[in-house]
Amino acid sequence: NAGVTQTPKFRILKIGQSMTLQCAQDMNHNYMYWYRQDPGMGLKLIYYSVGAGITDKGEVPNGYNVSRSTTEDFPLRLELAAPSQTSVYFCASSYPSSAAYNEQFFGPGTRLTVL
Amino acid sequence: AQRVTQPEKLLSVFKGAPVELKCNYSYSGSPELFWYVQYSRQRLQLLLRHISRESIKGFTADLNKGETSFHLKKPFAQEEDSAMYYCALSCATGANSKLTFGKGITLSVRP
Numbered sequence: 001n002a003g004v005t006q007t008p009k010f011r012i013l014k015i016g017q018s019m020t021l022q023c024a025q026d027m028n029h030n031y032m033y034w035y036r037q038d039p040g041m042g043l044k045l046i047y048y049s050v051g052a053g054i055t056d057k058g059e060v061p062n063g064y065n066v067s068r069s070t071t072e073d074f075p076l077r078l079e080l081a082a083p084s085q086t087s088v089y090f091c092a093s094s095y096p097s098s099a100a101y102n103e104q105f106f107g108p109g110t111r112l113t114v115l
Numbered sequence: 116a117q118r119v120t121q122p123e124k125l126l127s128v129f130k131g132a133p134v135e136l137k138c139n140y141s142y143s144g145s146p147e148l149f150w151y152v153q154y155s156r157q158r159l160q161l162l163l164r165h166i167s168r169e170s171i172k173g174f175t176a177d178l179n180k181g182e183t184s185f186h187l188k189k190p191f192a193q194e195e196d197s198a199m200y201y202c203a204l205s206c207a208t209g210a211n212s213k214l215t216f217g218k219g220i221t222l223s224v225r226p
Binding site: 042104107 | 119121124147158159160161164165166201205213214215216217218219
């Protein structure tokens with residue numbers, strides 16, 4: 001199993017450009033998540049999904065959109081890139097379980113710079 | 116609202132020294148707590164969960180509800196323990212287990 005994969009690994013955008021960060025998992029996990037990691041700030045949840053066709057906002061959703069058409073894929077869309085979106089983005093997935101035993105599996109991350 | 120506080124950004128120790136990475140949480144309900152670790156050039160991964168009461172790579176963590184803490188401890192640090200450590204809180208009801216992460220702490224173990 002490849003686990004959680006993310007593309008691209010690195011990207012530089014100009015202000016106002018748009019792009020889609022890809023995330024896929026082959027573990028048949030229902031739950032998927034997008035986080036951003038800023039230096040000294042930990043991970044902040046952007047959006048999450050509990051299954052195909054179901055998405056919901058996390059802590060910092062502004063400026064982003066997601067879709068979940070299949071169990072495997074959970075792309076994150078930036079419509080009008082801003083310097084504040086410069087960050088490392090992590091996708092994660094998990095199998096439904098009780099909160100105590102939940103384990104999230106993370107992708108390798110996408111480093112995005114907006115200039 | 117739930118919150119996880121890791122008060123220190125960096126802890127530097129010599130090999131063989133004890134390690135304690137601090138984590139405090141704020142949550143009115145019954146918390147589920149985890150430690151995640153990110154080694155250099157590797158993915159973020161689960162280190163341990165409090166419900167399992169396990170020792171992983173020599174690390175243990177005890178949930179202290181009175182002090183609302185979940186500190187990570189290891190009696191004798193090794194160089195391979197150098198990594199970024201995140202404390203995380205899950206306070207979901209039902210099966211929707213979102214995690215709230217602390218800001219993380221970098222552990223550096225010197226030879």
